[in-house]
Amino acid sequence: xxxxxxxxxxxxxxxxxxxxxxxxxxxxxxxxxxxxxxxxxxxxxxxxxxxxxxxxxxxxxxxxxxxxxxxxxxxxxxxxxxxxxxxxxxxxxxxxxxxxxxxxxxxxxxxxxxxxxxxxxxxxxxxxxxxxxxxxxxxxxxxxxxxxxxxxxxxxxxxxxxxxxxxxxxxxxxxxxxxxxxxxxxxxxxxxxxxxxxxxxxxxxxxxxxxxxxxxxxxxxxxxxxxxxxxxxxxxxxxxxxxxxxxxxxxxxxxxxxxxxxxxxxxxxxxxxxxxxxxxxxxxxxxxxxxxxxxxxxxxxxxxxxxxxxxxxxxxxxxxxxxxxxxxxxxxxxxxxxxxxxxxxxxxxxxxxxxxxxxxxxxxxxxxxxxxxxxxxxxxxxxxxxxxxxxxxxxxxxxxxxxxxxxx
Amino acid sequence: xxxxxxxxxxxxxxxxxxxxxxxxxxxxxxxxxxxxxxxxxxxxxxxxxxxxxxxxxxxxxxxxxxxxxxxxxxxxxxxxxxxxxxxxxxxxxxxxxxxxxxxxxxxxxxxxxxxxxxxxxxxxxxxxxxxxxxxxxxxxxxxxxxxxxxxxxxxxxxxxxxxxxxxxxxxxxxxxxxxxxxxxxxxxxxxxxxxxxxxxxxxxxxxxxxxxxxxxxxxxxxxxxxxxxxxxxxxxxxxxxxxxxxxxxxxxxxxxxxxxxxxxxxxxxxxxxxxxxxxxxxxxxxxxxxxxxxxxxxxxxxxxxxxxxxxxxxxxxxxxxxxxxxxxxxxxxxxxxxxxxxxxxxxxxxxxxxxxxxxxxxxxxxxxxxxxxxxxxxxxxxxxxxxxxxxxxxxxxxxxxxxxxxxxxxxxxxxxxxxxxxxxxxxxxxxxxxxxxxxxxxxxxxxxxxxxxxxxxxxxxxxxxx
Numbered sequence: 064x065x066x067x068x069x070x071x072x073x074x075x076x077x078x079x080x081x082x083x084x085x086x087x088x089x090x091x092x093x094x095x096x097x098x099x100x101x102x103x104x105x106x107x108x109x110x111x112x113x114x115x116x117x118x119x120x121x122x123x124x125x126x127x128x129x130x131x132x133x134x135x136x137x138x139x140x141x142x143x144x145x146x147x148x149x150x151x152x153x154x155x156x157x158x159x160x161x162x163x164x165x166x167x168x169x170x171x172x173x174x175x176x177x178x179x180x181x182x183x184x185x186x187x188x189x190x191x192x193x194x195x196x197x198x199x200x201x202x203x204x205x206x207x208x209x210x211x212x213x214x215x216x217x218x219x220x221x222x223x224x225x226x227x228x229x230x231x232x233x234x235x236x237x238x239x240x241x242x243x244x245x246x247x248x249x250x251x252x253x254x255x256x257x258x259x260x261x262x263x264x265x266x267x268x269x270x271x272x273x274x275x276x277x278x279x280x281x282x283x284x285x286x287x288x289x290x291x292x293x294x295x296x297x298x299x300x301x302x303x304x305x306x307x308x309x310x311x312x313x314x315x316x317x318x319x320x321x322x323x324x325x326x327x328x329x330x331x332x333x334x335x336x337x338x339x340x341x342x343x344x345x346x347x348x349x350x351x352x353x354x355x356x357x358x359x360x361x362x363x364x365x366x367x368x369x370x371x372x373x374x375x376x377x378x379x380x381x382x383x384x385x386x387x388x389x390x391x392x393x394x395x396x397x398x399x400x401x402x403x404x405x406x407x408x409x410x411x412x413x414x415x416x417x418x419x420x421x422x423x424x425x426x427x428x429x430x431x432x433x434x435x436x437x438x439x440x441x442x443x444x445x446x447x448x449x450x451x452x453x454x455x456x457x458x459x460x461x462x463x464x465x466x467x468x469x470x471x
Numbered sequence: 472x473x474x475x476x477x478x479x480x481x482x483x484x485x486x487x488x489x490x491x492x493x494x495x496x497x498x499x500x501x502x503x504x505x506x507x508x509x510x511x512x513x514x515x516x517x518x519x520x521x522x523x524x525x526x527x528x529x530x531x532x533x534x535x536x537x538x539x540x541x542x543x544x545x546x547x548x549x550x551x552x553x554x555x556x557x558x559x560x561x562x563x564x565x566x567x568x569x570x571x572x573x574x575x576x577x578x579x580x581x582x583x584x585x586x587x588x589x590x591x592x593x594x595x596x597x598x599x600x601x602x603x604x605x606x607x608x609x610x611x612x613x614x615x616x617x618x619x620x621x622x623x624x625x626x627x628x629x630x631x632x633x634x635x636x637x638x639x640x641x642x643x644x645x646x647x648x649x650x651x652x653x654x655x656x657x658x659x660x661x662x663x664x665x666x667x668x669x670x671x672x673x674x675x676x677x678x679x680x681x682x683x684x685x686x687x688x689x690x691x692x693x694x695x696x697x698x699x700x701x702x703x704x705x706x707x708x709x710x711x712x713x714x715x716x717x718x719x720x721x722x723x724x725x726x727x728x729x730x731x732x733x734x735x736x737x738x739x740x741x742x743x744x745x746x747x748x749x750x751x752x753x754x755x756x757x758x759x760x761x762x763x764x765x766x767x768x769x770x771x772x773x774x775x776x777x778x779x780x781x782x783x784x785x786x787x788x789x790x791x792x793x794x795x796x797x798x799x800x801x802x803x804x805x806x807x808x809x810x811x812x813x814x815x816x817x818x819x820x821x822x823x824x825x826x827x828x829x830x831x832x833x834x835x836x837x838x839x840x841x842x843x844x845x846x847x848x849x850x851x852x853x854x855x856x857x858x859x860x861x862x863x864x865x866x867x868x869x870x871x872x873x874x875x876x877x878x879x880x881x882x883x884x885x886x887x888x889x890x891x892x893x894x895x896x897x898x899x900x901x902x903x904x905x906x907x908x909x910x911x912x913x914x915x916x917x918x919x920x921x922x923x924x925x926x927x928x929x930x931x932x933x934x935x936x937x
């Protein structure tokens with residue numbers, strides 16, 4: 064038996080069915096094509112898969128001694144305000160962000176010492192928190208506290224692991240391993256399963272041998288097989304899709320207009336002390352899935368491994384545990400969203416305790432940040448996931464204290 | 472890979488279609504579908520592909536041997552060998568842990584100290600029940616003489632692994648597809664109808680099934696659930712399983728048409744059935760007919776007396792229940808339907824309500840089926856107990872269940888779903904001409920489905936970690 068629908072199509076004129084199919088196929092191809100163009104141009108997704116062949120570190124430094132200049136314009140909205148995709152609604156939560164100009168050298172290091180022959184003895188390695196976002200970066204603030212230059216090695220949007228991995232594989236680390244590596248880890252990234260998958264010793268071994276975890280292709284580019292795993296692509300493709308962005312923007316606006324419901328990703332609330340603030344719902348979802356019991360062992364084991372490997376190269380690891388804004392301004396969140404925050408506090412305390420016990424230096428910023436918040440100091444932006452000048456200052460003070468205490 | 476995923480809709484499917492229609496000449500098309508099907512399946516775990524290949528090879532060799540054997544005993548021997556190998560593979564991967572746990576439990580009751588068999592925590596390869604049955608049907612069809620051996624390994628491997636129906640059916644038997652593997656027509660009418668059926672199936676899965684699943688999930692597993700909450704959850708699950716499964720079958724049929732294949736109908740408005748006997752002629756037709764032809768009839772069917780007929784019905788349904796999953800709740804579900812079928816057989820293959828008007832018979836059957844899904848959905852006997860208490864009203868009417876907190880959309884979709892299963896035509900009966908109006912409607916439906924899929928699988932651009 065055939066579906067009636069097929070019979071209807073078979074009975075229709077061939078011209079009509081042909082144009083019908085053509086319309087569908089064309090629209091679908093245009094949508095698919097546009098999405099892939101967006102992925103390549105906006106996200107440079109291909110660079111995660113194929114990287115240009117590396118040249119010798121000494122050559123790279125000599126060829127491009129000055130590296131790249133980065134300009135962050137002033138007055139840009141915070142990332143949460145931008146993500147809300149509703150400018151009128153976001154305006155109630157926005158505040159002024161100053162602009163920043165900074166340069167990175169050929170190894171991606173910002174904030175170098177004044178003399179080119181010098182090498183900073185402390186390097187701050189992390190993700191977007193170390194790039195942002197007040198009048199100074201964390202590395203600059205730490206440098207002031209220590210009275211010595213501090214390199215900044217931060218990569219936005221790629222996570223703390225990739226930032227550290229790229230750094231230890233770089234020529235600079237191999238030629239001049241610093242005395243201290245300050246590694247910033249965000250609370251939301253403490254996913255035990257993710258930590259357990261990191262084969263840390265490989266990065267260092269390959270770094271020493273001068274070979275990455277990549278294969279040489281015939282045209283000289285290198286293929287990063289890790290990023291071609293289906294489990295990675297399954298997440299990466301929808302996250303870099305213009306269609307997904309359009310779907311989020313459209314449904315977000317529609318739901319707000321019809322039901323005054325916040326979008327899936329961002330919600331706005333009024334804090335009793337600090338006033339209107341935006342929050343990142345994805346953090347709350349991540350917290351919901353985390354289980355201190357489960358995560359702690361893998362996270363601690365992996366960080367210990369990093370510390371041991373760094374110590375073999377002559378560097379000391381200082382772990383900086385950075386809380387998320389939702390943990391500090393929980394009073395503003397609905398009861399429903401607050402229920403997993405205690406578990407996160409427990410996780411940070413347990414990780415910090417276990418690391419200290421095993422001799423790894425760690426700064427858990429949550430208690431001091433909570434204390435400062437109670438005193439009425441706002442340490443995060445209203446409209447951005449990251450810390451502001453005050454937050455950076457407190458973090459730098461605490462880190463400097465930890466580094467000074469390490470000195471023989 | 473799932474049909475309702477980004478990687479299928481915007482990566483693999485365009486590549487498969489381009490390769491099939493634009494790049495490869497006709498003789499290579501089955502080979503191309505074979506390669507793509509293995510990519511589709513290996514996307515979960517590349518190791519599963521070797522199992523698929525093993526099952527395929529066993530039946531390919533057995534099929535050849537059966538056709539070459541000169542004596543009946545030789546043919547029977549090769550068939551028995553193939554069926555044993557297939558069922559051993561299925562049994563090991565799907566039922567070993569279940570069987571070992573049951574045996575250890577029994578030994579424990581009998582006073583044994585150590586476990587008889589170790590629990591291996593075997594990961595269940597996706598779709599194994601479907602493709603083992605499908606592959607096995609080749610040896611059986613050749614043994615029965617209703618199909619000739621495949622022309623080559625590629626054609627046969629393509630049949631077993633054909634991605635549209637690989638992981639969730641319909642279970643297409645070899646003799647139904649043998650001719651199409653050799654020669655099939657491709658036309659814009661088939662492609663157009665395929666697109667339309669695929670989108671309708673996608674909408675059933677993404678819009679209807681996934682929405683009502685929210686209501687179902689709220690109820691199952693909640694202790695102290697009230698009367699209304701329990702019945703609403705059960706109704707929601709009854710709709711969810713139908714829209715989910717039949718939606719997936721529709722997508723398979725639609726995709727098949729895009730490549731020129733015509734698969735058999737798998738669902739025919741099952742909730743419009745007036746008896747359980749009729750329900751099983753309308754629900755998962757490809758499985759029930761497979762079980763009828765390859766289990767019920769070989770057991771003797773209705774030819775060995777009344778008592779044996781009831782036993783055969785019961786045994787077939789019990790094994791059918793076990794086919795769905797390795798848990799006691801599935802066994803109970805199979806037994807429950809087996810008993811109803813036997814009772815109706817005793818009553819002349821009809822409902823006990825046959826004196827009443829048809830709507831009453833349909834309502835009664837729907838109720839029986841719903842209570843069956845209660846067994847099917849419960850993950851433990853404890854959960855089953857909670858739901859039964861709620862359904863019986865032991866916990867009062869409301870019972871603290873967030874009836875109002877589920878959102879207007881989920882409720883609207885629940886009512887829409889009920890209306891659709893009782894009053895609307897199903898995907899195989901829908902009339903749809905290739906007009907501008909139909910085109911626009913389906914486009915809107917497709918865009919809505921894609922938006923929902925992407926909303927549920929993507930997170931915002933702030934953190935994307937490669």
